[in-house]
Amino acid sequence: MTELSLEEMMRYMIEGKRQTLYVTLAFFSIVFGVICLLLFVLKNYFITEDYKIVVNIILVLFTVIYLFFVGYILYNHRYAKNRTPYGGGIYKAYYKCAQCKSLHGGIYGKGPTKSIILDKECVHKWSAIDSKMFDKIYQLQIKNEN
Numbered sequence: 001m002t003e004l005s006l007e008e009m010m011r012y013m014i015e016g017k018r019q020t021l022y023v024t025l026a027f028f029s030i031v032f033g034v035i036c037l038l039l040f041v042l043k044n045y046f047i048t049e050d051y052k053i054v055v056n057i058i059l060v061l062f063t064v065i066y067l068f069f070v071g072y073i074l075y076n077h078r079y080a081k082n083r084t085p086y087g088g089g090i091y092k093a094y095y096k097c098a099q100c101k102s103l104h105g106g107i108y109g110k111g112p113t114k115s116i117i118l119d120k121e122c123v124h125k126w127s128a129i130d131s132k133m134f135d136k137i138y139q140l141q142i143k144n145e146n
Helices: 006-046 049-078 131-145
Strands: 091-097 103-108 113-116 126-129
Touching (some): 006 049, 091 131, 103 131, 113 131, 126 131
Antiparallel strands (some): 091 103, 103 113
8 A cells, every 4th residue: 555645635624525526515404404304293283382483493493503514515515716715724835726727835834835816807727736836837827927
């Protein structure tokens, strides 16, 4: 078994965060559906008329909480523009956006880092590159700006 480099581990961690969002959204949807179904059955078949208002209030609260979580998850995943690939901790890595060709790299969590953001509206799809390739592309983009 070969050991992963730090860059590969960070790439897996970033991809894992995206998958975690999908799993979290699916989990909340299933839990919300089960709770709504149970409350509906309880309200219509087992609870007297006096407590139906309480069950309706609980159902509305669960709906609001569910919609808040779904909105938060979707906002952070889909509509977070111009984010850097930093995933926490101190590590050295270099990234290039596959969509807009922006660059971001260096020692994350400590510094220094270098970046060239070509499109501030891009929802970046960062992919790891090695330091030599980063420096080469960085120098070319600096020359093109001047």
